[in-house]
Amino acid sequence: xxxxxxxxxxxxxxxxxxxxxxxxxxxxxxxxxxxxxxxxxxxxxxxxxxxxxxxxxxxxxxxxxxxxxxxxxxxxxxxxxxxxxxxxxxxxxxxxxxxxxxxxxxxxxxxxxxxxxxxxxxxxxxxxxxxxxxxxxxxxxxxxxxxxxxxxxxxxxxxxxxxxxxxxxxxxxxxxxxxxxxxxxxxxxxxxxxxxxxxxxxxxxxxxxxxxxxxxxxxxxxxxxxxxxxxxxxxxxxxxxxxxxxxxxxxxxxxxxxxxxxxxxxxxxxxxxxxxxxxxxxxxxxxxxxxxxxxxxxxxxxxxxxxxxxxxxxxxxxxxxxxxxxxxxxxxxxxxxxxxxxxxxxxxxxxxxxxxxxxxxxxxxxxxxxxxxxxxxxxxxxxxxxxxxxxxxxxxxxxxxxxxxxxxxxxxxxxxxxxxxxxxxxxxxxxxxxxxxxxxxxxx
Amino acid sequence: xxxxxxxxxxxxxxxxxxxxxxxxxxxxxxxxxxxxxxxxxxxxxxxxxxxxxxxxxxxxxxxxxxxxxxxxxxxxxxxxxxxxxxxxxxxxxxxxxxxxxxxxxxxxxxxxxxxxxxxxxxxxxxxxxxxxxxxxxxxxxxxxxxxxxxxxxxxxxxxxxxxxxxxxxxxxxxxxxxxxxxxxxxxxxxxxxxxxxxxxxxxxxxxxxxxxxxxxxxxxxxxxxxxxxxxxxxxxxxxxxxxxxxxxx
Numbered sequence: 001x002x003x004x005x006x007x008x009x010x011x012x013x014x015x016x017x018x019x020x021x022x023x024x025x026x027x028x029x030x031x032x033x034x035x036x037x038x039x040x041x042x043x044x045x046x047x048x049x050x051x052x053x054x055x056x057x058x059x060x061x062x063x064x065x066x067x068x069x070x071x072x073x074x075x076x077x078x079x080x081x082x083x084x085x086x087x088x089x090x091x092x093x094x095x096x097x098x099x100x101x102x103x104x105x106x107x108x109x110x111x112x113x114x115x116x117x118x119x120x121x122x123x124x125x126x127x128x129x130x131x132x133x134x135x136x137x138x139x140x141x142x143x144x145x146x147x148x149x150x151x152x153x154x155x156x157x158x159x160x161x162x163x164x165x166x167x168x169x170x171x172x173x174x175x176x177x178x179x180x181x182x183x184x185x186x187x188x189x190x191x192x193x194x195x196x197x198x199x200x201x202x203x204x205x206x207x208x209x210x211x212x213x214x215x216x217x218x219x220x221x222x223x224x225x226x227x228x229x230x231x232x233x234x235x236x237x238x239x240x241x242x243x244x245x246x247x248x249x250x251x252x253x254x255x256x257x258x259x260x261x262x263x264x265x266x267x268x269x270x271x272x273x274x275x276x277x278x279x280x281x282x283x284x285x286x287x288x289x290x291x292x293x294x295x296x297x298x299x300x301x302x303x304x305x306x307x308x309x310x311x312x313x314x315x316x317x318x319x320x321x322x323x324x325x326x327x328x329x330x331x332x333x334x335x336x337x338x339x340x341x342x343x344x345x346x347x348x349x350x351x352x353x354x355x356x357x358x359x360x361x362x363x364x365x366x367x368x369x370x371x372x373x374x375x376x377x378x379x380x381x382x383x384x385x386x387x388x389x390x391x392x393x394x395x396x397x398x399x400x401x402x403x404x405x406x407x408x409x410x411x412x413x414x415x416x417x418x419x420x421x422x423x424x425x426x427x428x429x430x431x432x433x434x435x436x437x438x439x440x441x442x443x444x
Numbered sequence: 445x446x447x448x449x450x451x452x453x454x455x456x457x458x459x460x461x462x463x464x465x466x467x468x469x470x471x472x473x474x475x476x477x478x479x480x481x482x483x484x485x486x487x488x489x490x491x492x493x494x495x496x497x498x499x500x501x502x503x504x505x506x507x508x509x510x511x512x513x514x515x516x517x518x519x520x521x522x523x524x525x526x527x528x529x530x531x532x533x534x535x536x537x538x539x540x541x542x543x544x545x546x547x548x549x550x551x552x553x554x555x556x557x558x559x560x561x562x563x564x565x566x567x568x569x570x571x572x573x574x575x576x577x578x579x580x581x582x583x584x585x586x587x588x589x590x591x592x593x594x595x596x597x598x599x600x601x602x603x604x605x606x607x608x609x610x611x612x613x614x615x616x617x618x619x620x621x622x623x624x625x626x627x628x629x630x631x632x633x634x635x636x637x638x639x640x641x642x643x644x645x646x647x648x649x650x651x652x653x654x655x656x657x658x659x660x661x662x663x664x665x666x667x668x669x670x671x672x673x674x675x676x677x678x679x680x681x682x683x684x685x686x687x688x689x690x691x692x693x
Contacts, residue, residue, distance in 0.1 A: 276545040356541040361530020
């Protein structure tokens, strides 16, 4: 099985690369924060221990949620793309268990290599984070870096999660009778499995509760940062909740964004593809939502804090806002990579179909335009949803700091972040098309 | 009406260069008269599919001419060849090639959409009725059987009233009963609509639906047979296979 898995991996380099990069960066991101929690267990003062533990666990936990959902989604996409092949293996006598094992062996190979690299990056990244904390005076100079086994532990956890993700996807792929019908190209109606709905309800419910808590309780706390602690991450949490619902949201909103897609054959194709195969493109939509929400909500909150901070909290502010900026920076970079990756995997996967379109008389320009129109639709839906999600953090914090529902400054920031997210999505689509080399010139 | 719908003149297509070059087509001269059904047969590697690719402007010939509907299309650029493909040529593929996210009806109208024309709903309905799928117009391909998908593809090939329909092993992925239905439909498009049809196949039973069979061996025309029967075609094929083996030896 391992030999077959290895050959199969080399055969689909783009999809494997998507998993590899996501796992690599995900492990690096999660692991960096985990090393802080590990360092806290060394010989440090109580105050430093508090700071390090908070950063390592609280921030690390939200980062972990983003990373893990990205890993599950990317692994899921790459497995779903192989349904034809899995079907073929089953028609020549492979049992569902054997094909499941092949898929898991493949995921294990990629994830193990990537997370090993990620652990090394995490070891370095954790050191950089700690140095930052020391330089800003958040922790004492005497705190020494002792990551222990945290990077390795994170790597193992990410590999396990990848395996769960591929298990879920391969179960979906091997359900039903063996057949070489390309399920993967099927327009699907079953958009939301129960666990997606459950996760969305949980995340949105948590956010609603914490928003209320912020306005009614922590806003009146003596510590001006209590409110930030309860609502600072809500933009990202709501975005994750919406990301869980992204296939459904994409189908629902593909109608309203229709005018953005332009006119003509390309727009026609893009509309129906987004609507009827929402699950495929939703893998791109989800990180766009998270990216936009994280960027807007955290930067806006930092801005509000700068304007409304009571005197005497400058030291706290420096540490906390440094932390905010580091976290949002890492998450935005991570989400951006996932957008580019996922788009590449989706387009590579559609090469055969795009070739057919050309055979039927679509010009190369029309073929590309249809993919770019899809990207425009996804980008538009993603940034609007992301901006809405960011309100979950911005509004409660603004109310808590007496700026009201609309912050007093930096109103240029949301459009800027949204424009950047749109540009990124379009860039991802273009580079995916360039890399995919839609074949021309042969009948078969 | 006397000029052929499709004509290839001294058509040659080679792959690779120098001593290793392979001539997939080697000086093929063929004319396909309007309103006729021609089957192109030959052993594997005889150049059948290359002939279709060149005729459709999918790949340029190394030398020779391709004339569609009195128009020499050999030296046209990609843009013109694409337009040719969607307006003057209909395609039926072995693997159906329906877009999975478009309904049967939308797939039939697709060539017109690609030409930025709005498909006439009545005409699309008529074609779907013709192929026996009027009640499946709103279904997506995955809800249709293989035979039904190929019938949608036939309706799609006819929607632009092309000069010629090219079919590449149209029954290759179907069971024999379904294949007969599909071949009957192709036959009737010639008889009822005076469509011109060129079909590549390796199946003597399929070839027997044609008016004429053209045999290719090693990229050359190796004979033709009018009013073919499955048995006669099978006999001729066996003979050609011997010839090909003899030639190679």
